[in-house]
Amino acid sequence: MKTVHTLFFLLFMLATLPVQADELVVRAYMDKTVVVQNQQFTLSVELSGKDAQSVPNPELPDLDGFAAFLGSGSSQSIQYVNGKMSVSKTIAYHYMATVAGDFTIGPVTVRHRGRELKTDPIPITVRQAAGPSQTPAPSASRDGQSRPSDSVQDMYVCAEVDKTSVYPNEAVILTYQIYTRVNLTPAGISKQPATTGFWAEDFELPKQLPTTTEVIRGQRYTVATFKKMALFPTGPGKKTIEPLGLDCDVRVQRQRSRDPFEDFFGDSFFLGRTERRTLHSQPIGIEVKPFPAEGRPADFSGTAGSFRITAVVDKHKAETHDAVMLRVTITGTGNIRTLTEPRIQIPPDFETYPPRVSESVDRTGTSISGSKSWEYVLVPRNPGLHKIQPIRFSYFDPRSEAYRTVQTEEIAVQVEKGRESFAGFPSGPSRTAVQYLGRDIRFIMTAVPRFTRQGTPTRPSVGFWIVALLPVAALGLAFVYRKHRSRLEADTAYARERQAGRAARKHLARARSLLREGGADRFYAEVSRALSSFVGNKLNISEAGMMTADVRKRLAAKQVAPEVIADYFDCLAVCDRMRFAPSGIEASQMRECLKKAEQAITDLDRQIRK
Secondary structure (H helix, E strand, C coil), rough: HHHHHHHHHHHHHHHHHHHHHHHCCCEEECCCCEEEECCCEEEEEEEECCCHHHHCEEEEEEEECCCEEEEEEEEEEEEEECCEEEEEEEEEEEEEECEEEEEEECCCCCCCCEEEEEECEEEEEEEECCCCCCCCCCCCCCCCCCCCCCCCCCEEEEEEECCCCCCCCCCEEEEEEEECCEEEEEEEECCCCCCCCEEEEEEECCCCCCCEEEEEEEEEEEEEEEEEEEEEEEEECEEEEECEEEEEEEEEECCCCCHHHHHCCCCCCCCCEEEEEECCCEEEEEECCCCCCCCCCCCCCCCEEEEEEEEEECCCCCCCCEEEEEEEEEEEEHHHCCCCCCCCCCCCCEECCEEEEEEEEECCCCEEEEEEEEEEEECCCCCEEECCCEEEEEEEEECCCCEEEEEEEEEEEEECCCCHCCCCCCCCCCCHHHHHHCCCCCCCCCCCCCCCCCCCCCCCCHHHHHHHHHHHHHHHHHHEEEEHHHHHHHCCHHHHHHHHHHHHHCCCCCCHHHHCCCHHHHHHHHHHHHHHHHHHHHHHHCCCCHHHHHHHHHHHCCCEEEHHHHHHHHHHHHHHHEEECCCCCCCCHHHHHHHHHHHHHHHHHHHHHC
């Protein structure tokens, strides 16, 4: 009998040896095994053990035959019991059942230390939606709207676009609304819609969202618009707006009992509980048509919308070497931020400096509108009547599906000869100026003085050499500074790289002040601008047109370590997520985000410089 017990003990130890060696246990389970068609279900993968945090993402079975993937989320917990650490990490994968029938979810595979750990298969039954008591998700219609199905629902998210066939850079207005027949509180957007291939501009919505009521199939819904965007496609082709995820806290009532105390206190607190639910919109397809080749102007830069252009100068009469300010403004409806600088023919007798660019974008109406201006400083060098030729700007009008060209009027500037004392200063003195100034010189002494040595010569002191060499050092520093300034004016990439740290520090300083004031949304927006402006200036790319894949490729080409790149994008993701998070964000979270952003910028600066 003792031998049998020993044998069982050894078999038990051998059976548990792989789990102990791996220090990892994998388990898969579902929130429900019987679902209704078009209803959501969750597949959870639980990793427990000491190595749970270092395990790569699990390999999921293929569920495309009967379900559509919506998104995922993770949570983890760490406990110390009797001096031993216990780590548990759970990854929740959300799906929507699309086909009715009986199916089997295959094993989930986790690769760890050269071994494969697999979970048991899970059976699932998808029933066909047939009754009004079911709550399937909304379905996408052909007009670009995500509408409810024929079954009655308590709540759903509707995504709507004003058009599904557009041209590049033509605005697509995307509106997200929540329809509900129950009491709920939106907790925040859990999954932002992926807008790959679009330039996105968010509309400004009031903090207190206005609500309306609609009657759909005999049911009264409360409707609120919680997000509105303008999407500008960057190129032709078929594009997809991915689903948005919205977390809501729903009041769930439990069945009333016959207890008189419950009747006395009522349902407001004792007869209900709050439940967190996640709603998802449907994906929307957008077809982007290429610009027509017929009638395309030579100066067309790919802008679509409706615009007009103006050009003014601050003075029409000036003297030589007197600065003249030229302001060119493009105003209209469209993607204001991507407007390119118009071509201007400046007379050769004017010295021109790089323009100062300013823009104003209005995101409060039903479309994106505004203006963008370029201010040029022109310095006339020779007198006469100088004319600035009309400035042209071409764009594509989607309404008429035709190209339009607008232009300014011709601008004339009468330049008079300035005072002689200013003649030739910027480009060297002229011959007449030297003669004129020469008559102003009155010599005090014409005879050459005679010098005689008196006393014993002394050795120059250290102070003497410092004073003697100080002008030479100052001249050298002035030459280096002038060379640096010239390179800043001529080399845009060099100028942006030099100003990257200063711009980022300015945004971080604003974020610190907002941290003290408690403005969470503006705080995370400033931190995001600091991160984006720093990389944009360092890599000489537009912040508005920064694409994640392109930035990763460029940083890798600069030999930036992968972990530094990952930390940078993690900070950006946190900022984007917390900007739309509900109120009540703790100050400690904001300080931690600011600290990580500063460290990410420091690490990037160190890696790019080496």
